Structure formats: C-alpha cells, structure tokens
Amino acid sequence: MMPDLGKYAQPVLWSYAASIAVLVVIVAASLIEGRRVRAEMRRAEEDRDV
Amino acid sequence: MSKPSSLWEYANPVRFLAVSERILPALWVLSLACLGIGLAWGFFFTPDDFRQGSTVKIIYLHVPSALMAINAWFMMLVASLIWLVRRHHVSALAAKAAAPVGVAMTLIALVTGALWGQPMWGTWWVWDPRLTSFLILFLFYLGYIALWAAIEDPDTAADLTSVLCIVGSVFAVLSRYAVLFWNQGLHQGASLSLDKEENVADVFYIPLLVCIAGFVLLFLALVLYRTGTEIRRRRARALRARSALA
Numbered sequence: 472m473m474p475d476l477g478k479y480a481q482p483v484l485w486s487y488a489a490s491i492a493v494l495v496v497i498v499a500a501s502l503i504e505g506r507r508v509r510a511e512m513r514r515a516e517e518d519r520d521v
Numbered sequence: 522m523s524k525p526s527s528l529w530e531y532a533n534p535v536r537f538l539a540v541s542e543r544i545l546p547a548l549w550v551l552s553l554a555c556l557g558i559g560l561a562w563g564f565f566f567t568p569d570d571f572r573q574g575s576t577v578k579i580i581y582l583h584v585p586s587a588l589m590a591i592n593a594w595f596m597m598l599v600a601s602l603i604w605l606v607r608r609h610h611v612s613a614l615a616a617k618a619a620a621p622v623g624v625a626m627t628l629i630a631l632v633t634g635a636l637w638g639q640p641m642w643g644t645w646w647v648w649d650p651r652l653t654s655f656l657i658l659f660l661f662y663l664g665y666i667a668l669w670a671a672i673e674d675p676d677t678a679a680d681l682t683s684v685l686c687i688v689g690s691v692f693a694v695l696s697r698y699a700v701l702f703w704n705q706g707l708h709q710g711a712s713l714s715l716d717k718e719e720n721v722a723d724v725f726y727i728p729l730l731v732c733i734a735g736f737v738l739l740f741l742a743l744v745l746y747r748t749g750t751e752i753r754r755r756r757a758r759a760l761r762a763r764s765a766l767a
Binding site: 472474475476477478479480482483485486487489490493494496497498500501502504505508509511512514515516518519 | 560569575576579583586621622625632633739743746749753754756757760761764
C-alpha cells in the first residue's frame with residue numbers, strides 16, 4: 472500500500488507529517504477556544520438573569 | 522428567521538451566528554472529505570515526476586496552503602475595509618478570526634517549501650523574491666495578531682489592525698506576483714494556469730484541485746467558527762461590563 476518514495480522519502484513524509492500536525496493544531500485550538508468562550512458567555516448570561 | 526433582503530443583514534451578529542451554525546456542519550464534513558480524498562489520492566495513487574521524483578507529492582500541500590495564505594490576507598483586507606467604511610463589528614471580528622488560520626497556511630507553505638527546496642535546489646532557503654515576500658507576509662500575520670492582543674479597546678484595535686492589513690497587502694500581492702515582477706530567483710512560476718502548456722500534468726492536476734477545494738473549505742469552516750467565537754467573546758465581555766456597572 473505504501474508507495475515507494477525512493478531517496479526522497481524523508482522530505483515527502485516530513486512535509487505530510489508537519490502539515491497535518493499544523494492543521495490538527497489550528498482546528499483543535501479553534502474548537503477548544505470556541506467551547507471555552509461559549510461556556511463563558513453562558514455564565515455571563517446566567518449571572519445577568521440572577 | 523426571515524430571508525435577508527441584503528448581504529449587509531449578515532453583519533447582524535445574531536443573524537450571522539444563526540446562518541453559520543446552519544452551514545458549519547456541512548462545511549466541516551466537506552472540507553475533511555476533500556482533504557482526505559485529495560491527500561490520499563495525491564500520496565498513494567499518483568506517479569513520481571520524471572525530474573522531481575516523489576517530491577512532486579509535496580505539491581498537494583504546498584500549492585493549496587500557499588494559495589490560501591495569500592487569499593486569507595485578501596479576505597482580511599476586504600473585511601478590514603468593510604470595517605473602516607461601514608463599521609460593522611462582524612467584519613472586523615472575521616478579519617481577526619482569519620489571521621491565525623492564515624498563519625497556519627503560511628507556515629505550511631514555508632515548511633513544505635523548504636522541505637521541497639532542499640532536495641531540488643540543494644538548499645532549504647534562498648533570498649528569492651517570492652520566498653522573501655512570503656516570509657514577510659508571515660511576519661505581517663504575526664504582527665497583526667500581536668496588535669490585536671496589545672490594544673485593549675476593541676474598536677481601536679480593529680482600526681489599527683485594518684491599517685496594518687492594508688499595508689501588508691503589498692506583500693500579499695508580491696508573494697503572488699514576485700516571480701513575474703523579478704525574472705530571477707529559484708522559485709518556478711504558477712503551477713496552475715489557464716494555459717495548458719504551463720499547467721501541471723493532468724495526472725497531478727485533478728487531485729491538486731481536490732486538495733485546493735479541501736483547503737478552501739477548511740479555511741471557510743475555521744473562519745466562520747472562529748468568527749462565532751469572537752462574537753460570543755465580545756458579547757460575554759459586554760454582559761460582564763454591564764453587570765459591573767449595575
């Protein structure tokens with residue numbers, strides 16, 4: 472299944488690993504921050520309604 | 522919710538959140554599907570190039586990310602101009618939300634470019650016009666994010682970052698057209714062209730288009746989601762400020 476990348480295996484594999492890592496970090500950071508801010512807004516609304 | 526009669530109605534934060542919540546699930550799924558299919562197709566099922574060998578597989582990451590690094594800045598420019606002219610908070614927050622995504626795209630383009638350049642040119646980096654303008658664009662992204670973080674008043678921050686965005690657009694243009702402006706340097710011309718002679722071969726072209734679609738959709742999903750986060754953060758801050766005054 473794994474293609475034969477020959478003598479360029481390292482740069483190709485590193486490119487894929489680094490790029491996927493950056494994409495995962497930006498997506499995960501956005502989702503975590505989004506959930507945190509949602510909870511913060513909910514708390515602020517609850518405090519206002521008290 | 523009634524159908525908006527004008528595009529500007531999306532500048533209403535409540536309407537923006539309602540619409541983005543509706544379309545975000547489809548955008549996430551489509552972007553991940555396009556990225557998964559495009560990258561798997563490019564990596565596993567395309568042949569090596571007769572000159573570049575298997576390094577041609579880096580094209581599926583390098584070209585879409587470089588494209589989005591430049592286009593993200595242009596999206597921020599349009600949003601900043603809308604803020605400066607019409608004072609819609611959603612547009613300023615959309616520009617702010619897009620910047621970290623632009624940084625990620627620029628970083629991928631720079632890293633994959635260096636990894637591709639080393640075996641092909643014999644060097645990780647060269648002060649070539651396109652590479653240099655791309656590095657400056659990356660620094661502009663960092664400066665833009667730092668400026669937002671450094672100024673407490675959000676309207677003042679939006680004003681100053683909008684001006685920075687306009688100035689940085691020069692380097693976004695240079696990043697795209699540096700190869701044409703200066704006929705020197707190692708970087709090749711565009712990989713995608715309407716001229717069939719200049720375009721990459723068909724066997725690489727279709728998976729590349731799928732990857733580009735994946736990067737564009739992921740950018741849209743991230744910017745919509747992050748803009749929603751910025752709107753909620755602003756609302757929470759306003760509620761806290763109101764409770765403190767009461």
